[in-house]
């Protein structure tokens with residue numbers, strides 16, 4: 413018997429535990445400090461009414477002989493796929509066939525599981541800084557990854573620049589940097605991937621925060637994407653489903669490699685290893701995409717966006733370099749006085765009692781930056797920004 417020794421190559425994720433440790437230490441020494449936590453990547457507003465009602469109704473159905481649902485289709489019920497297809501038409505003018513949409517328990521699982529359909533010898537490219545799941549899932553499978561550096565110069569939205577690869581991970585709007593690719597930039601990526609016969613794994617978990625018309629909400633808005641891209645999306649940030657769990661993955665009909673349909677392979681993978689999302693959750697998700705549901709979830713997104721706007725105004729006033737905030741719940745900014753990420757984390761905690769997430773925890777290129785999130789109350793956000801202005805002006 414042998415274990416998968418690749419697990420020994422996974423970097424220790426001490427980022428959030430170290431943030432928690434430093435915070436604990438600070439609070440023990442300063443029990444009355446009015447700490448505001450702006451490092452959290454979890455939503456804080458409750459589920460919308462339409463979703464809750466739909467879930468209750470589904471629970472009642474399940475308690476009747478006629479309404480009971482056992483195993484459902486592994487790839488999701490048509491009622492939810494139809495709602496998602498209509499959402500794509502509405503928000504992106506993208507038309508998807510129902511067999512191209514796969515419902516899951518969230519984007520994170522699918523982003524990891526998709527690797528089942530790719531050979532181990534592929535070259536994988538991620539942007540740095542990066543959502544750690546892309547790196548760790550490949551490390552588990554024994555693949556090493558190539559990092560595409562990003563920086564102030566490229567606005568944390570790196571372009572291919574001739575990098576060789578078979579699988580490219582793109583996340584737009586990005587976690588952690590909040591940067592988002594324009595239509596022209598994504599077109600360049602799509603053309604590049606097609607020219608190499610490579611695949612783009614496109615993570616659009618934050619698409620609902622996009623406001624600029626020039627920033628695509630789906631990669632399929634770009635001509636040529638259907639032959640090179642798989643898109644992952646989630647109701648976590650769109651509709652507060654971080655605890656309820658529902659996401660979807662799009663694998664177009666046109667995606668063929670080595671003579672095989674990737675969609676057929678993904679269907680085979682899912683029907684073998686996954687048994688679908690619960691009926692209750694799929695009904696709750698469907699309710700988010702009704703006219704009423706969309707109005708309700710939009711209200712929550714607008715709430716976070718108002719927080720993000722307060723943060724942008726503050727950093728504009730301070731003259732600090734930042735990305736995100738406009739099409740994203742994340743603001744990624746340069747630490748003042750050339751402090752490194754952890755030094756500034758401590759300084760901000762000590763002087764302003766505000767907690768952020770050190771950028772260096774997301775990759776080498778994150779050193780010297782900090783991430784704040786808009787997932788807080790408006791009052792806390794305003795208060796935190798007032799403190800930052802007072803201290804660092």
Ligand code: PLP
Pocket residue numbers: 453517518519520521543583586587615617645646647648654658659
């Ligand atoms: N992708 C990105 C970029 C994320 O930031 C997150 C969550 O923080 C996810 C995917 C995970 O989404 P889900 O909650 O649907 O698993």
